[in-house]
Amino acid sequence: MTDQKNSGSCCSTDGSCHSGNSGTAADVQGVGVTTVYKVSGMTCGHCEGAVSQEISALDGVTAVKAVADSGEVTVTSAAPLDEEAVRAAVDEAGYELVGRA
Template structure:
């Protein structure tokens, strides 16, 4: 019975594992982490996220005030000047990529 359970899981009978899901997610789009100065709270995170989310091709934004990092997922690499302008519009400063 154990062999049947193993063969039905993501692991093959030779012990190697491959669900295929991880490779599908990794192959979609680009993720870039930016450093932004001036964020101190949740409101700051929301303002930066909202401005960057409005850029063409952006699919997700996560801003963390504590670290000053903003993780941006996009369909293709973003123009850093466009990201800088969005961060400036929110009232903060783009330091660069992390």
């Protein structure tokens, strides 16, 4: 299990979710540039939803799918995204962007 970046994460170190909300990530669909990122600290559906929500708010993003089991986040956007903007969005959600997968 990966360590959590900060106490802002919804999950405890044992992987249990602090929230009753088990939101799911948006499905990846559409056309554009698809990039897969590696994110550490996601352990449940709520984590996936938090990361997806923050990245989805970036300009040009058309779809996001986060998978806690693999730590991968697939992002489709109209044009290539600035990696620092993606890093800031993941950080805002309480997780750490490791880099491109």
